[in-house]
Amino acid sequence: MDASNYLYISALLFTIGAVGVVVRRNAIVVFMCIELMLNAANLSFVTFSRINGNLDGQVMAFFTMVVAACEVVVGLAIIVAIYRSRRSASVDDASLLKR
Amino acid sequence: MMQLALEVGQTATPEAVMFWILGPLAVLAALGMLLVKKAVHSAILMAFVMVVLAVFYIAQDAVFLGIVQVVVYTGAVMMLFLFILMLVGVDSSDSLTETIRGLRPIAITAAIGFGGLMVSLLGRATLGRDAIGLSAANADGNVEGIGYLLFSRFVWPFEVISALLITAALGAMVLAHQPRSSKKTTQRQQSINRFRGESIATAAGLPAPGVYARHNAVDVPALLPDGTPAPNSVNASLKARGDMLDSNTFDLKKISTQVEEEK
Numbered sequence: 374m375d376a377s378n379y380l381y382i383s384a385l386l387f388t389i390g391a392v393g394v395v396v397r398r399n400a401i402v403v404f405m406c407i408e409l410m411l412n413a414a415n416l417s418f419v420t421f422s423r424i425n426g427n428l429d430g431q432v433m434a435f436f437t438m439v440v441a442a443c444e445v446v447v448g449l450a451i452i453v454a455i456y457r458s459r460r461s462a463s464v465d466d467a468s469l470l471k472r
Numbered sequence: 473m474m475q476l477a478l479e480v481g482q483t484a485t486p487e488a489v490m491f492w493i494l495g496p497l498a499v500l501a502a503l504g505m506l507l508v509k510k511a512v513h514s515a516i517l518m519a520f521v522m523v524v525l526a527v528f529y530i531a532q533d534a535v536f537l538g539i540v541q542v543v544v545y546t547g548a549v550m551m552l553f554l555f556i557l558m559l560v561g562v563d564s565s566d567s568l569t570e571t572i573r574g575l576r577p578i579a580i581t582a583a584i585g586f587g588g589l590m591v592s593l594l595g596r597a598t599l600g601r602d603a604i605g606l607s608a609a610n611a612d613g614n615v616e617g618i619g620y621l622l623f624s625r626f627v628w629p630f631e632v633i634s635a636l637l638i639t640a641a642l643g644a645m646v647l648a649h650q651p652r653s654s655k656k657t658t659q660r661q662q663s664i665n666r667f668r669g670e671s672i673a674t675a676a677g678l679p680a681p682g683v684y685a686r687h688n689a690v691d692v693p694a695l696l697p698d699g700t701p702a703p704n705s706v707n708a709s710l711k712a713r714g715d716m717l718d719s720n721t722f723d724l725k726k727i728s729t730q731v732e733e734e735k
């Protein structure tokens with residue numbers, strides 16, 4: 374087995390996450406799909422770190438994890454704020470600029 | 473020598489077995505995330521994908537990241553997701569019905585195109601050399617290696633990350649903060665309201681149910697000193713449910729007349 378097989382899985386997971394962001398309506402599920410995309414990118418980082426034989430990729434993946442944690446905290450706070458004002462966690466309902 | 477050159481680029485057999493079992497499972501779980509109706513099930517499938525990724529990290533000599541993946545992602549982030557999910561509750565947005573017409577076929581077509589492009593790109597790409605492996609970089613240990621990099625070459629990004637974390641914490645507090653719509657009543661104000669309210673009779677609190685009545689159950693109104701029933705002694709929810717017995721049945725005057733008539 375070649376180490377680049379992990380890259381294929383990473384690409385697949387990233388694609389699935391991207392579809393989820395577009396297709397799903399629940400804001401929390403959309404957020405989870407974004408997390409999936411970040412995780413897929415992390416897997417690529419770790420695999421490239423192994424292929425290149427240095428730890429730079431792992432440090433990058435570490436930073437990505439921190440950024441993802443920040444993003445989750447702020448994003449979920451936004452979802453809670455939207456839910457409080459509109460009583461819905463659907464991304465379609467928050468279309469104030471459209472009307 | 474030839475054998476050695478082959479082994480560097482190839483991964484060991486146990487890892488291949490692990491990969492071919494867990495890899496398809498992870499992809500299936502990720503697909504299930506899109507297809508299941510309930511957001512809670514999506515969250516659980518997501519947690520499974522994250523655990524599988526943690527196993528992949530550890531298999532690729534990224535021990536530290538594997539542990540961090542379990543602790544931070546499946547431990548903290550997914551629990552936060554589930555917490556918010558429980559807070560926000562389940563609503564109509566969980567349904568899979570299409571709201572924008574033609575969105576789903578376009579999304580799937582675009583995904584197949586993008587995924588195919590990525591996979592074919594990876595298939596054609598040549599790295600120019602075989603995978604080196606991390607046995608040299610991890611000679612002092614994985615955590616030591618990452619720590620050395622974090623505090624030497626990446627020390628500035630590391631400091632910036634701390635600013636980002638503080639900003640995110642403050643941002644979450646500002647976003648989740650809700651100003652009071654009405655002024656909070658003080659204890660003094662509550663006392664004034666009680667004595668200057670609609671009746672001085674309830675200033676010391678409402679009578680308890682069943683006091684001086686023939687039955688001391690919670691659904692029987694108390695009798696006041698003059699023998700009249702006090703309907704406000706019964707819990708409002710019992711009253712709304714219609715579980716309160718009629719006060720007049722327990723009127724002391726009526727009872728006494730009934731007894732006299734029986735005599």
